[in-house]
Amino acid sequence: MTQRWSIATAGIVCLALELFAQDQTTVVRGARIYSAEGAPIENGVLVVRGGTIVAVGDAGMSVPSDATVIDAKGKVIIPGLVDTHSHVGGGSGGDRSSALHPDVRILDGINPLDESFKKALAGGITTVNIMPGSGHLMSGQTVYVKPRPVRTVEEMLVYVDADRTIYGGMKMANGTNSIGEKPFPGTRAKSAALVRQLFVKALDYKSKIEAAKGIADKMPKRDLEMEAMLQILDGKRIVHHHTHRADDIITVLRLQKEFGFRVVLHHVTEAYLVAKEIAEAKAPCSIIVIDSPGGKQEALNLSYENGAALVRAGVLTGFHTDDGITDSRLFLRSAAFGVRGGLAREEAIKALTINGAQMLDLADRVGSLKPAKDADFVILSGDPFSVYTHVEQTWIDGRKVLDRSNAEDHKFAVGGYGVFPDGVTLDACGGGE
């Protein structure tokens, strides 16, 4: 009993200290700052307080005299990275009973204590769209989280709508991953037909609700699948669509035009072949960077130049890890390969941050260093696109949540015995073999 009390008391003290810390002004000075809002600032100053950014400027900027000052001379500061597509957190989506699971929420399966969140922090990732896998046409509802060191998934959420029903988007897929034995489609055409049928049903549900004009007796029965579909039709829930081959990308755009949903295209191996069409449809693209082509037929035409081609065409372009397909700790590497393929360096920074935030409708909160936005940032040892650079510190909401100089955190950055006891899951977008 006594012990329990002391633990509780300790908890309160910690909480109090934390609130105090949040109320403190912290000034990080001396670093080169890439804000994702404008030109890089040499010898920059970043001021944060109460979990938000107060100011970003150069060395001449005045700062409160009582602030805690962190010397970041010689370092580089970038906004916390936004990973638009990841499978960290140990959650899963729909099962094999259906190819379409609009009602299934990955939120209900995430373990906030899963070590994979530490991988994200070690990679400088501060906002993650956690997706169910791609073995379905529609695998379920995604969730946008910050990998805060907390115990409940509720405390990780970045966004909750007024009705408290929307925390993320909807995962969809086409191409080969979602093809299988019944009830899964056997062909691409059948895949599209099943998706269209679901949308047609949702339109019908919607018209019944409209016809009821708010009269309770006339309302259709509650239907979890249809409620989520309605959110998609109303543009409140963004579709995050796994798609690789150019013809599959065009199919997504065709369905999008028919039903008017908001879509972000994910992986997009062959996007550079249809960049004009993607730009015309104003569909953002989030690219996966794999070291070599192949592994499946859809990924044969991999090009490191994909990002540059999309930006040139005017497409809002980002990257993602698809962790465990690529490692969250190496997320910067994905954009570095974009630079290798011709992407301008500042575009590459944006592709890792603000562009991703836009794809999640979170650009007002995260993705760039700008006053009033969340104080999510990363301190790097050097150039963001150098292999030799390490993430030294990751900060979320004005709190340092990872410090590589601390032995416990270093372990998450490099691995070792017992660091990731569960390993990684490849069921994700992989579906694997």
Next chain:
Amino acid sequence: MKRTINVAILVASAYSLMTAQVAIKGAVVYTMAGAPNKDGVVLLKDGKVERVGPASSFTIPANYKVLSGAVVTPGIVDAHSTVGLSGILNIPADQMQLEKSDAFQPELRAIDAYNPREPLVEFVRNLGITTLHTGHAPGALASGTTIVVKPIGGTVQEAMIDPGMVAFTLGSNVQSTYKNPGTSGKAVATLRGEFIKAQDYTKKLFAKDPEKRPSRDLKMELLSRILAGEVRILYTAQRATEIMTVLRLQKEFGFKLVLDGAAEAYLVLDEIKKAGVPVILHPTMVRPNGDTRNVSMETAAMLKAAGIPFALQSGFEGYVPKTRVVLFEAALAAANGLSFDDALAAITINAARIIGVDNRVGSLEPGKDGDVVVFDGDPFEYTTHVCGVVINGTVVSEKCH
């Protein structure tokens, strides 16, 4: 007649391409045999390295084709791959790296399965890989032999430069792939049984009475050669438990051994060192999963500090990426405690030594094969391109990748 002339010209020009003399200039030339040359030049003649030195020390002859770049290195050696047996499509028809009918088939030969026209061969070549130790994959108690190839040629004979080793594995993937053995204890008992049979077979081979000599058995013939030290075992073992078992087996049967994978090598550095066994370490970016879940990006640096000879590898991947690129794996090792020189050595001269082809490749020294890579910057930087690849004195890629 006209056609004949055209063909003759074509043949002549192809011949001149093959035998063209090449000079490669680099702001820095890493020879991996002594200190790097600033403003260095490598001359290649008749497919071999003719001369290496500072540009000021000699003149490039007029008839030499000239390539130049910021950094020049020897052709990169991937100490363990499965490319050419595992194909880009990842469908059963192009996955020849692991036969699943039986867990113990050392007699399967990579030479009978390697496809020199596999697209992944060209892909890695364009990124500077000029020697590949490839063949049967980890996953069986014994999956078959490997070969050392260059990523050129239309037939395996043209590609091959060395017969390689025999790929053995201990680990949970053996038990998950095959019904028998079902446990790691049974796996080792099976292996010991086979080696004892082979000892007996070897004895009978030398029986005075020809009547008592055994009839030919491909499996036993190979095991007999392994026991005689004529062929080495490439032993994949990731966890410390399996690494120690492999060392125990080696002590019992005395075969020549190269340790492969070795994700938990950092737990048993002293034991590996004492056994005097070289290590072909897992890719730095191998996923922390299954037997590799305790992998560390710093193991290469720890092997170096312990004085254990090691090389890096691209390994085997079952999904995407279908192959890793050993250059990128060395880069990450260099970012995690290994020095630049040691990381480069792990994919050039040290890799060549461990796979047994350092008389031909791995460094730029007169008389060695004319395998050279030209980079437009630090070879390990993500943003650097491979802008020239030369194999056996022939330029095989001039485009920046």
